[in-house]
Amino acid sequence: MINPPSSATQKWVLTVTDYFTRWKKSFTLKESIESIIHDFIEGIVTRFGIPQTIISDNAKSFFGTKINDWALNLRNLSEDLFPTITPKEM
Numbered sequence: 055m056i057n058p059p060s061s062a063t064q065k066w067v068l069t070v071t072d073y074f075t076r077w078k079k080s081f082t083l084k085e086s087i088e089s090i091i092h093d094f095i096e097g098i099v100t101r102f103g104i105p106q107t108i109i110s111d112n113a114k115s116f117f118g119t120k121i122n123d124w125a126l127n128l129r130n131l132s133e134d135l136f137p138t139i140t141p142k143e144m
Contacts, residue, residue, distance in 0.1 A: 070098055088118035096124070104128050 064082035068091070071078045083090060095108070108125070110116040 068094060072102075086113065086115045088115050088120055091115045092118075092121050092124060095121070099128070 062082075063084055066083040066086040067080055068083055068086075069078065069080045081094065099105070108116075115121075
């Protein structure tokens, strides 16, 4: 979550990283809902191909029926989950 909120009411940052090429891209979102996350990931897959792994911070937006069903249809895709870390814990 972005604090303080931006003037454009964007609250969330979704970051994509290709650890092999070190390519990174961040996107700001008004809402963190499953359909937006699904469409975003599907766009990345369409453009760059199926990733070997999707790493998530356990956000509920990544675990809905739509994303899970979609991921099951892709071969060799796994989800690695990391616990959410707050700045106080760093």
